[in-house]
Amino acid sequence: MKKHNFSAGPAILPASVLEQAADAVRDFDNSGLSILEISHRSAGFTKVMEEAEALVRELLNVGDDYGVIFITGGASSEFFLSAMNLLNEDEKAGYVDTGAWSAKAIKEANLFGKVEVLASSKDQNYNYIPKGYDIPAGLKYVHLTSNNTIFGTQLKEWPETDAPLVADMSSDIFSRRLPLEKFGIIYAGAQKNMGPAGVTLVIVKKDLLGKVNRELPSMLDYRTHIAKGSTFNTPPVYPIYVSMLTMRWVKEQGGLVAMEQRNAAKAKLLYDEIERNPKFECTIPNPEDRSLMNVTFKPVNEDDAAAFMEAAAAKGVDGIKGHRSVGGFRASIYNAMPIESVQVLVDVMKNF
Known part of the structure; x- marks a missing residue:
């Protein structure tokens, strides 16, 4: 896998x-x-x-x-x-x-x-x-x-x-x-x-x-x-x-112009799902302040955290546990992260 x-x-x-x-x-x-x-x-x-x-x-x-x-x-x-x-x-x-x-x-x-x-x-x-x-x-x-x-x-x-x-x-x-x-x-x-x-x-x-x-x-x-x-x-x-x-x-x-476009598209895909999905909420209230590199979000119901981590792991999604200072989840989507992998995480969220 x-x-x-x-x-x-x-x-x-x-x-x-x-x-x-x-x-x-x-x-x-x-x-x-x-x-x-x-x-x-x-x-x-x-x-x-x-x-x-x-x-x-x-x-x-x-x-x-x-x-x-x-x-x-x-x-x-x-x-x-x-x-x-x-x-x-x-x-x-x-x-x-x-x-x-x-x-x-x-x-x-x-x-x-x-x-x-x-x-x-x-x-x-x-x-x-x-x-x-x-x-x-x-x-x-x-x-x-x-x-x-x-x-x-x-x-x-x-x-x-x-x-x-x-x-x-x-x-x-x-x-x-x-x-x-x-x-x-x-x-x-x-x-x-x-x-x-x-x-x-x-x-x-x-x-x-x-x-x-x-x-x-x-x-x-x-x-x-x-x-x-x-x-x-x-x-x-x-x-x-x-x-x-x-x-x-x-x-x-394509240099930094291409990186900007790719990173904006990946971040939009993930943030849109967080906003749409009633199971999750973004930890950063103001969209203008949200990182295009590290997307932090949490479950609306804390009891869902373990089950979501298991569902993500079952699809090969690794490394999304949030930092202890914030909790929840953190998806780091640096330059090398393909949008296809972001889509896998989004699909897990949708199914969840």
Whole structure:
């Protein structure tokens, strides 16, 4: 029976990418060597790294004034690295609190400078995106979490500010076009929409760097990794390779315009069924705030939860149990999720 992987992360990858990645474990590029054992400074992997960076730049329209690096530590490390590299102790950054990950980012940033929480949706267990909040002048940057995997909300519009935006895009990178000129830093753990766990993409405007008073350890200085082409130390070779294959797949599908259209169609199919079906309700009241990546919903009658999970499992639907902070169900429908699999889940809901 075919499995339909709705896991929030590590998450689904395109079938063709999995096939190529598996082949490369046995024999990378007809070299007679596995991708797992080649040197990170070999000609073969240098080509991979160059293509990965080129694809990031092409898909997101990233200019030469930005560095593109592949490092480790996940978004959790970027919570402190972004503040460490940009914020002095006597300077202030603005943060918008829309979920568990933004709350963690606020905690880490407080170690390096002053943090002003511009808005928060914690009062409603993060079931909406704050709007209409004031952003004071003079902030070093404004930090946002673009998509909230746990709670199922997503920013659809970017705030107007004279400060550069710093954004955690771990769960919706490459899912839509971006006004890149608004951003000072974009960071994304790969394991939700770009590749396997183990590598983090960072896009950083170079002229923002080198302006903090503190001494930065070499490994924690973005400039180190930009200067060394992400090979200051041994990078996570295999996750970068699979991420490169995934970005190549995105380009082959038609790029971010095509991803936007596909993702909107998948989300509409599922949200329409949630609205239509008297057995379920969406956990996000305002349709404008609903994520196109992580659809969160719950049974009207809690007694139906176990039976629905069993019915879904019987049709090969996997990974839809909601996060403990929200309960209910969560269907993650990242770029690689085909609409046919979403239809299987919708059919289970209809039959239920």
